Amino acid sequence: MNDYSNNLKILIQSGCTIVEIVSYEWQRIHAVVNSVAEDEKVKREWLIWSTASGIRRWNAADTKFISEDAECKDPMDVLKYFQDSTEEIILILEDFHPYCTDRNPEIVRVLREITRQESNKTLILSQPFKFIPEELSKDVALLEIELPTKDTIKTVLDSVISEYIITNCNYTDKLLEAALGLTAMEAKLAFSKAAIKNERLTDMEVPLVIGEKENIIKKDGLLEYYHPDKDMNNIGGLDNIKEWIEKRGYAFSKGAKDYGLNTPRGMLLLGVPGCGKSLTAKAIAKAWNFPLLRFDLGKVFAGIVGESERNIRQALDVAKAISPCVLWIDEIEKGFSGVQGSGSSDGGTTSRIFGTFLTWMQEKKEPVFVIATANDISLIPPELLRKGRFDEIFFVDLPSREERINIFSIHLKNKNREAENFDLKALASASKGFSGAEIEEVVNEALFNAFYEKVEIRTEHILEAIKQICPLSKTMAENITKLRSWAKVRARLASKNTPESLENEEETSVPKLKQEAKNPFM
Template structure:
């Protein structure tokens, strides 16, 4: 059900106190007035602390700088019709005991006249004494249709030719998802004044979106330039992902295709789980949001669940996007569920419900090293489309990994290295360990003031103990899962 339908239902069923969470007062007031004019036979009185009541000439400046009088005004008014009292930022005053008492007193007048108080607020602050009276609604950010209308309006005002933006208009709408109307107006004015090309315009919008996301202090807008060419091996996983690379496009939407939910990548450290997350973002050309699970769990009771809900809201405002939950096993383990008075269980429950029911095109990539410690609910089908096991690279994949890193470090002379021999020596090495062996060889040669060689890498490999030798229990268990068909092999 849409916000407008929810609000109509509440206003028509004697809900006397409606609390709307939004930072867009102007747009909320416009939408409410439009809804009243078109669908509801009610009058509306608007109040703010500085101006008092301001939209009715008979009551201008009433209750100026006096929130208690704003409620007393409701009691004194003789209701000729059903009425909405729209009080802006009233959450700043609602915890005062005299205001609480006065709201309770006027509740019978509101019920008799089928009238309501609507409070707009940027955060939830509801006193316990009023919880039985309050219904909370969240005013969503502009949808695609609203962004479309606003962009056309702004371009017409600025006399910008449609030829400038027509081909990329849908890309502009996608880029501005998650912005408020005011933020869109400021962004368009600022960016167009610089006479940027449409490509640079979209890049600049994404830079602004990055700042908005980073302000949450929970999600990080992760800039990436990686692609599948930077990932050695994982042929089956990359093939699965390539088939879904256009799943978030308008063509896929018109085709009726259901957007993929995401994947859980499991395996030993260093096998490319984080790299593939970044490569998907680069390959699909979708923004990558990285979730810091450590910041979800705060010390105050109830705060962790609130932060998880805020993370979900921020991600949904940025759709389509990729949400990367790195090392999810460090937070959601069976042990944690019994050690923290249920906080982990509640946060996990919120995440699981969202993963199963989300309808926004958000592709979730979760990575885990110790998959055996994860709660079974997280591994159940329906949370993710697939669970892939990233095994240690085989000989052919190790050759590809050596080639990728040597081309990066020595783009002109990488052919001078004996990649086939090095690949044979690095059985049981992860991709990260192969890269580290090359870097260590470079340090040793640099210290001796010479170019590093194949022999330098061999010397490092001979003294290197791969993590696989110390993590055999976990690796063997996951391999058995893959053999039994519980999870899919990535290569």
């Protein structure tokens, strides 16, 4: 008996009359209920109801459902059936949540009556997400079935091997890990497609299973599965981050926990747009050989009550199941910028989403390394900045002269050019205040111009392209100056090199953000 079966058994033996089981996986729910129903200390018949098929009874001898009352499709009728039954039964109501709304107060009332009755009957609400009316929240027990573990995935894989009579099935944990993050049914579909296509199930099918997983994750729209192709060598500068990442990477090894190390939580990258924050997230996943999931907070928010909270829990559950992985949240300040006024603007949805995320960050045990990036520090809630949320907060500044030399060299090599053929020092001097993204654009522009002239690109082409671009360091000089002053005492510099002063930049006192000024503890 697994943990879910044991927990349900305890609830039933404790006299709980209604249990909400949350999972998309009806097969696993049925297996849990059947395991409990067959237990010597419980020994009950179990039935299932849906608005499509009415009531069906499980026949253990024939291992199939037998129709009990095919005409009982009305939700009030099935509740009456349960109340009137003299048997000790477990009755599963599938997808009953549409009836538990304000539009059906009589159904909610009957459910409340059932919770007050002492009997040896148990009603199970089987639904894909949490949905219990406020009136029932204190009376209904909750049991959440998480996404399958590696052991559960192995059971699914072995069943596919048996079903399709696959003889070539010398697989390792790599094939099982490729399916982590999928439901049991999704994993079965992925394995089945691989078995039909290749007539085998070995580690050779890992890319195919991962491809299926990408499509499934993409379908939900909350997460995006990345295959990073850039490593730390593609990043110019940011030496402090590189050293920090190299050390933290060892904390995921088998001996780290025994040594007393905590699993790394994540890092927050603040700084000037275009200076390599997103590239760093991709490079870290590549360096550690972890799956990279991009989490778009903007897609979490939905119009239906409760759906936003459900979305963030679903996304975090997938990340937890796929772990070890890197969860990349780009421009996190945009997702949580409305926290301060959430109560009046959106009924508190943003505040609840933010609270769910903070709690998950604080309590997660799985190796999900969160990399959050932000451009506008003024929009970040102070709760996210306090020590302990992230392992470290790094400030990514404009590249120094030495770093610009390195960045020019990287982009020229990416274009199949020998960096030694260019005057990199002259290019670095001419591009003071340019971000890494602007330097990349300069090289691209120079290539277009040289190709138009039908000549090989030279230093002069790049210098001319530099003159045509007005960098952010000029258009956003005041913002960058304030950002630097703020980060001086609140964040760790990503680079070892001292940043160059901007035009008209003066030493200023450390500014406080608006949200910080309201916080008496900061």
